[in-house]
Amino acid sequence: MILVNGDSVTWGCELTENDDDMEYINKHRYSSLLSATNISKIFNTNERIVWDTIEYIEKYGKPDFVIIQWANTARFEWYSEQLKQWVKISARHVSTDFKDCPIKDSNMRDAGYAWYRDIETKQFREMNFWRHVHHLESYLGDIPHYFYIAKGNASYRSSKLKKMSKKCFFEDHSKWKNMLDYTEIVGDKEKNPDNYCQGQKSWIGRAYGQHLSEKGHQIMANFLNEHII
Amino acid sequence: MLLFAGDQHSLGYPLYVSGEISVICEKGISNDRLVKKVIEQCEEEEFDYVVVQWGSWGRVEIYQDGWKQLKPTQYLKKQDNYKLSKLWYTQIDSEHLRSSNLWKNVYLLENYLSGRNIKHYFWMVKNNYEPVGTYIEDDSHIKQNHQTDTGNIFQDLSRWKNMETDVSLIGKDMKREGLTDHSILANKIIEVTNDFS
Numbered sequence: 001m002i003l004v005n006g007d008s009v010t011w012g013c014e015l016t017e018n019d020d021d022m023e024y025i026n027k028h029r030y031s032s033l034l035s036a037t038n039i040s041k042i043f044n045t046n047e048r049i050v051w052d053t054i055e056y057i058e059k060y061g062k063p064d065f066v067i068i069q070w071a072n073t074a075r076f077e078w079y080s081e082q083l084k085q086w087v088k089i090s091a092r093h094v095s096t097d098f099k100d101c102p103i104k105d106s107n108m109r110d111a112g113y114a115w116y117r118d119i120e121t122k123q124f125r126e127m128n129f130w131r132h133v134h135h136l137e138s139y140l141g142d143i144p145h146y147f148y149i150a151k152g153n154a155s156y157r158s159s160k161l162k163k164m165s166k167k168c169f170f171e172d173h174s175k176w177k178n179m180l181d182y183t184e185i186v187g188d189k190e191k192n193p194d195n196y197c198q199g200q201k202s203w204i205g206r207a208y209g210q211h212l213s214e215k216g217h218q219i220m221a222n223f224l225n226e227h228i229i
Numbered sequence: 230m231l232l233f234a235g236d237q238h239s240l241g242y243p244l245y246v247s248g249e250i251s252v253i254c255e256k257g258i259s260n261d262r263l264v265k266k267v268i269e270q271c272e273e274e275e276f277d278y279v280v281v282q283w284g285s286w287g288r289v290e291i292y293q294d295g296w297k298q299l300k301p302t303q304y305l306k307k308q309d310n311y312k313l314s315k316l317w318y319t320q321i322d323s324e325h326l327r328s329s330n331l332w333k334n335v336y337l338l339e340n341y342l343s344g345r346n347i348k349h350y351f352w353m354v355k356n357n358y359e360p361v362g363t364y365i366e367d368d369s370h371i372k373q374n375h376q377t378d379t380g381n382i383f384q385d386l387s388r389w390k391n392m393e394t395d396v397s398l399i400g401k402d403m404k405r406e407g408l409t410d411h412s413i414l415a416n417k418i419i420e421v422t423n424d425f426s
Binding site: 054058078079081086113114115123135139169170173 | 265268291292293296312313316317320321323325326329333336337340341344381382383385386
């Protein structure tokens with residue numbers, strides 16, 4: 001069994017308008033083309049990707065192969081004392097003043113503002129991300145696995161910026177320190193527009209047009225099938 | 230060569246251990262920094278055994294023009310990093326976050342040391358906590374002054390999930406009562422590690 005986890009890119013967002021035709025999405029996303037079990041979630045955090053992957057394996061046993069698509073590194077999990085649960089917070093929540101945030105917690109807004117305006121820095125974000133990578137890499141051990149990242153921006157510039165950043169402490173200790181961005185697998189959007197969705201209305205203001213098209217999912221599946229698994 | 234790491238509670242007892250030792254203990258060190266320092270040290274030198282005393286769970290290390298350590302007392306006593314500390318401990322901090330961060334660090338270091346076949350022993354000081362920040366309403370009013378281990382998946386996975394404490398090891402509450410004779414702790418650590426073998 002192949003286990004796949006990630007965020008909206010792996011979930012198959014924008015393959016249909018409003019992301020509501022699960023039969024269609026299931027048929028065309030790359031995990032299905034690999035006959036894999038897909039446990040990804042829309043708007044996933046990297047912390048949640050680690051938790052869910054480990055919990056799934058602890059519950060259902062070792063898969064033959066694990067594919068992890070790491071998400072935007074700026075999202076974070078915060079524990080809400082009000083709701084008694086971990087909640088996901090993103091920079092977009094802050095930039096939109098939490099207007100379309102489905103979770104109602106008055107303290108969440110303060111946490112989001114404090115995090116993105118005063119606490120978070122690129123170095124801190126990278127450190128947290130590579131700790132997550134290190135955790136999952138350590139846990140998976142001898143289970144064959146492949147890691148790649150979808151930073152959420154399919155432009156050429158985005159993938160190049162990633163390579164220019166200075167390596168952080170835990171990145172140096174990871175065998176995945178040179179993991180590919182999804183744009184390096186399916187090509188960037190400027191040169192390969194057909195590999196990305198043209199943009200669905202429901203994603204305007206979010207990752208509009210940044211998700212893989214049917215063709216993009218096919219290319220991703222072919223890459224994983226031929227070179228990785 | 231033995232490596233001892235921890236906060237101020239580990240400054241004394243390693244001196245009562247015979248043989249070649251290296252000590253990286255700092256007053257008020259966060260567990261985030263502790264992990265980095267142990268790994269850095271292990272990358273530089275070969276150690277036969279590493280003993281880590283985990284510090285107060287509420288301390289964290291964040292980056293703002295260099296890595297800075299935050300702890301609740303900075304906010305309560307208006308010390309260094311007061312503004313950042315206030316933000317962290319009033320807006321971000323929680324018992325769950327503290328537990329989560331502790332066990333992330335434990336799991337990470339445990340895997341690093343195991344991966345390098347370095348024998349190790351982890352322990353902690355039982356009452357080494359600081360006020361839980363999200364309950365702090367102002368400088369003088371603290372609603373909660375205890376800490377619960379809410380656990381997380383990394384605790385479940387860790388072989389150190391039932392880590393010994395000062396109280397279970399030597400029957401002393403080092404945080405509240407202090408420890409004058411550090412040889413008691415040193416002898417106990419030697420015993421539980423089977424003389425670091």
